[in-house]
Amino acid sequence: MTKGRIEHVNLTVTDIERSAAFFEQLLGWHQRWRGEAMNGGETIHVGEDATYLALYTDRKDHAGQQKGxxxxxxxxxxxxxxxxxxxxxxxxxxxxxxxDYEPGRRFYFFDWDGIEFEVVSYV
Structure with missing residues (x-):
């Protein structure tokens, strides 16, 4: 059987500069790559060596998403x-x-684009 892990999650955001700076500060991550993307858009990969968020914007007015x-x-x-x-x-x-329940404490937040995040600590 092969083993795997999530390498990245690609999220559409309205302001990649704001989102990249936020995740760099929140998680101690760095900008791994930045460049042009499809539909005239731009992508910033922010993360660590093995995992990252691919933050994408095509500069359109995105209304966010509904939960779920x-x-x-x-x-x-x-x-x-x-x-x-x-x-x-x-x-x-x-x-x-x-x-606070096994395996750790947690809270949630929505970012500026309506994307929900769970922040958890096992410490």
């Missing part, structure tokens, strides 16, 4: 949940759904 259509959320693992929550709030986003 087509996905529920993207899970992000952090070492310090309280520090991560401060970063989320510093960027004007609202954490919600705080909970």
């Amino acid at each position: 259509k087509p996905m529920n959320h993207v899970g992000l693992l952090v070492d310090d949940l309280d520090a991560a929550e401060r970063v989320v709030m510093e960027h004007g986003l609202e954490p919600w759904g705080h909970d």
